[in-house]
Amino acid sequence: AQRVTQPEKLLSVFKGAPVELKCNYSYSGSPELFWYVQYSRQRLQLLLRHISRESIKGFTADLNKGETSFHLKKPFAQEEDSAMYYCALSANRDDKIIFGKGTRLHILP
């Protein structure tokens, strides 16, 4: 069965420092991977997906099939990046989307 693992429950980073939120998955095929974000008092929303290869709000994520990882990175953290981040996976275009347990990112001033 597919699984998404986010090993850190909480990550505290100083403003201006680099950020890396880890995500590992277990699936033998070619999954679609996503990062969703939930800011305080807002709905869960899509941040980025690997097939679009976009940089959103300065965040990027590269799919590494060898390491089965999809880590989220940003070179310089900003205070407004403080939020809950969820990594998600779909086995294929016709399958359900499953989520990891999430990492709370706290940007320190």
Add this chain to the structure above:
Amino acid sequence: GAGVSQTPSNKVTEKGKYVELRCDPISGHTALYWYRQSLGQGPEFLIYFQGTGAADDSGLPNDRFFAVRPEGSVSTLKIQRTERGDSAVYLCASSLVLAGELFFGEGSRLTVL
């Protein structure tokens, strides 16, 4: 336009009672998903619909849980004989296509006393 709407936003009920949670997806979105989120956990998949049919209900925890989407738009999640362990936030999301961008509602917080 309007986003995904879920009602009620809060529901307090007693153990053993029946509960219905409603989801109004974004107009035109054919895929609709239900998730359950407990404190400190990520969204746990329950069921998703493509049109009127349940494409995958493998996440429903037991036969007390049931969901319908009779006209391919509004969906209702039904929970019979509620238990205290059912207390959680129930999230609904809709998508234009399967495995596309999910647009979430604000959730229905269910508390079973």
